[in-house]
Amino acid sequence: MTAVPVELLHAMLASMWRIRAFEERSIELFQAGELPGFLHAQIGQEAVCVGTCSALNDDDYLTSTHRGHGDIIAKGGRLDRMFAELYAKETGYCRGKGGSMHIFDFSLGILGANGIVGAGLPIATGAALASQLRGSQQVAVSFFGDGATNEGAFHEALNMASVWKLPAVFVCQNNEYAESTPRRIQQNIQDIAARAVGYDIPGVVVDGMDVLAVYEVVSEAVARARRGDGPTLVEAKTYRYLGHYVGDPGLYRTKEEVEEAMTRDPLTSFERKLTTAGILSEEHCRTIEAGVRLEVEAAVEFGRTSPEPHESIAFEDVYA
Numbered sequence: 008m009t010a011v012p013v014e015l016l017h018a019m020l021a022s023m024w025r026i027r028a029f030e031e032r033s034i035e036l037f038q039a040g041e042l043p044g045f046l047h048a049q050i051g052q053e054a055v056c057v058g059t060c061s062a063l064n065d066d067d068y069l070t071s072t073h074r075g076h077g078d079i080i081a082k083g084g085r086l087d088r089m090f091a092e093l094y095a096k097e098t099g100y101c102r103g104k105g106g107s108m109h110i111f112d113f114s115l116g117i118l119g120a121n122g123i124v125g126a127g128l129p130i131a132t133g134a135a136l137a138s139q140l141r142g143s144q145q146v147a148v149s150f151f152g153d154g155a156t157n158e159g160a161f162h163e164a165l166n167m168a169s170v171w172k173l174p175a176v177f178v179c180q181n182n183e184y185a186e187s188t189p190r191r192i193q194q195n196i197q198d199i200a201a202r203a204v205g206y207d208i209p210g211v212v213v214d215g216m217d218v219l220a221v222y223e224v225v226s227e228a229v230a231r232a233r234r235g236d237g238p239t240l241v242e243a244k245t246y247r248y249l250g251h252y253v254g255d256p257g258l259y260r261t262k263e264e265v266e267e268a269m270t271r272d273p274l275t276s277f278e279r280k281l282t283t284a285g286i287l288s289e290e291h292c293r294t295i296e297a298g299v300r301l302e303v304e305a306a307v308e309f310g311r312t313s314p315e316p317h318e319s320i321a322f323e324d325v326y327a
């Protein structure tokens with residue numbers, strides 16, 4: 008921890024709280040009937056989003072998933088435009104036409120959340136190829152779930168990135184479930200990182216509840232990618248506290264299992280580390296949390312009060 012600048016540690020904590028607060032607030036609004044569509048919350052997985060994105064430059068690329076709010080926030084996504092998108096308003100990232108699963112911000116290298124499981128991996132591979140051809144030193148990171156690693160797109164992307172030594176980092180958010188299917192009945196392997204062997208690239212397991220551990224592992228993978236030594240598969244072992252989607256009754260797992268995971272909460276444990284090391288006081292942590300909650304509230308208000316998109320834009324941005 009001593010090697011990480013204090014300002015970055017503060018920023019990491021704030022970013023993790025920003026994600027938690029964004030998700031908590033969006034769930035409340037969804038349940039109150041204010042937000043249309045679907046929500047897949049990332050609560051519990053904040054350390055993977057923030058540890059990874061803290062190792063990236065602003066112009067590095069990122070692809071995300073259906074469970075992507077935290078990924079986008081960690082890469083610098085604007086909360087006001089995100090809430091506006093959830094409200095399906097004109098000021099949203101997709102002018103209200105994409106919703107939760109299609110948020111992107113090219114100015115931040117965010118090439119898109121994606122409702123198609125596994126679809127972000129080949130996009131990141133393509134971005135990494137473009138970076139290699141331009142010699143621009145940009146790295147492309149792809150987030151995806153454990154279930155996505157059973158998709159052909161995962162294997163094709165890793166193979167191509169490996170053969171061409173592309174500057175890509177593949178970060179699996181292994182939360183042990185694909186919808187209601189536990190990993191033990193969808194995969195025979197202990198560690199998803201083992202799949203890297205098939206492509207002769209490094210495969211690293213990391214504690215996805217520990218933001219500093221994720222930061223360290225991804226920083227190394229990013230450095231390797233920038234040196235021209237090719238991709239890495241990172242498996243971050245994490246857990247989603249809530250259902251697959253907001254409203255999921257969650258009958259496929261026990262209350263005890265969820266409670267056990269919550270004892271390893273990534274925010275609580277990071278705060279404990281920071282306060283024990285004398286880097287932040289408990290009071291300072293609460294100030295950070297309170298500040299972030301105000302920021303989220305302002306973003307909600309922006310979304311709520313923004314205008315509806317005009318019907319004339321319905322056929323814009325459509326391929327025919």
Ligand SMILES: Cc1ncc(C[n+]2csc(CCOP(=O)(O)OP(=O)(O)O)c2C)c(N)n1
Pocket residue numbers: 073074122123124125151152153154155156180182184185186251
């Ligand atoms: C190609 C494709 N197949 C199936 C689905 C339906 N689906 C949506 S999320 C999901 C589970 C994905 O699990 P995982 O990759 O572990 O991500 P998590 O939801 O756990 O974050 C499935 C099967 C889909 N959206 N796209």
Ligand SMILES: [Mg+2]
Pocket residue numbers: 152153154180181182183184185186
């Ligand atoms: Mg999963």
